[in-house]
Amino acid sequence: MSVAATRPETIIELRDATREYRGHAGTVRALDSISLSVSRGEWLAIMGPSGSGKSTLVNLLGCLDRVDAGSVRIAGKDINTLSRKELDQFRAETVGFIFQQFHLIPYLSALENIMLAQYFHSMTDRKEAMAALERVGLGDRAGHLPSELSGGEQQRVCIARALINQPPVLLADEPTGNLDAANQQIVTGLLRSLNQLGHTILMVTHDPEMAQMADRIVELHHGRIVAEREASLAPHTS
Ligand SMILES: Nc1ncnc2c1ncn2[C@@H]1O[C@H](COP(=O)(O)OP(=O)(O)OP(=O)(O)O)[C@@H](O)[C@H]1O
Ligand SMILES: [Mg+2]
Incomplete structure (x- = not known):
């Protein structure tokens, strides 16, 4: 293997990223000049108290929002240079979202929820959708409505949905926040x-235990990174 192949490629790079919200009550600097690099294939946990800027950071990483100052590069692209339409396209190809609230359509079956996501990527393929459900162990629940699935099963449908386009980046905001220990x-x-x-x-x-599953933990406080450490449970192979 060549040296270049063993050096981890940076997939996400924030430089001095600042995001401020301007409201009638004044300006809140939700992210204050953050710099962060994430390697392709890395699992990063983001922690910090309520209001520390985690969701703001996730929105930037998910191309749902833009910085006021600094830069965000994802897969080599400076997302601030993209038009709204280009950004939508880029997001659809690059990022899969897994939310704490599952956001499944209540009157569509598990299979149909997956097919709806396919539709937004301009392709519907029942067999592919079925294979996606089988990958998360839910082949036998394809016809169930979300209300007929447990919380853990609903989250697995969401994961199958997030994978429809094989995005290199998966963004998960409290993915187990609503689940019991087994799920x-x-x-x-x-x-x-x-x-x-x-x-x-x-x-x-x-959840500190959940964070330990990652390779690295970044902790935010008042919009700044105050701690960054390797997680101890990660099975390091590199
Ligand atoms: N749309 C908005 N307008 C004004 N202020 C906002 C807006 N969104 C977030 N903020 C403020 O920015 C700061 C960071 O918010 P953010 O939602 O990123 O925090 P968080 O770490 O995700 O918190 P939580 O753990 O409660 O979800 C907070 O002080 C919040 O009040
Ligand atoms: Mg939040």
Whole structure:
């Protein structure tokens, strides 16, 4: 293997990224000149107290928002240079989202929820959708409505949905926040296998145990990175 192949490629790079919200009550600097590099294939946990800027950071990393100052590069692209339309396209190709609230359409079955996501990527393929459900162990629940699925099963449908376009980056905001311990383990195991398949994972969590599954933990406080450490449980292979 060449030296170049062993050096981890940077997939996400923030430089002095600042995001301010201007409201009638004044200006809140939610992110204050943050610099952060994430390697392709890395699993990063983002922690910090309420209001510290985690969601603001996730929105930037997910190309849902833009910085007021500094830069965000994802897969080599400076997202501030993209038009609105280019950004939408880039996001659809690059990022898969897994939310704490599952955001499934209540009157569509598990399979149809996946097919709806395919539709937004301009391709619907029932067999592919079924294969996606089978990958998360839900082949036998394809016809169930979200209300007929447990919380953990609903989150697995969301993970299948997030993978429809094989995005290199998975963004998970409190992915196990609504789950009991058993389902938490299933979802964590799924994230681990996706990470091993090469997906870069950015995960917000309040749970220190969950954070230990990542490679690295970044802690925010008042919009700044105040601590950054390797997680101790990560199975380091590199
Ligand atoms: N749209 C907005 N307008 C004004 N201020 C905002 C807006 N969104 C967030 N903020 C403020 O920016 C700061 C960071 O918010 P953010 O949502 O990123 O925090 P968080 O770390 O995700 O918190 P939590 O753990 O509660 O979800 C907070 O002080 C918040 O009040
Ligand atoms: Mg938040």
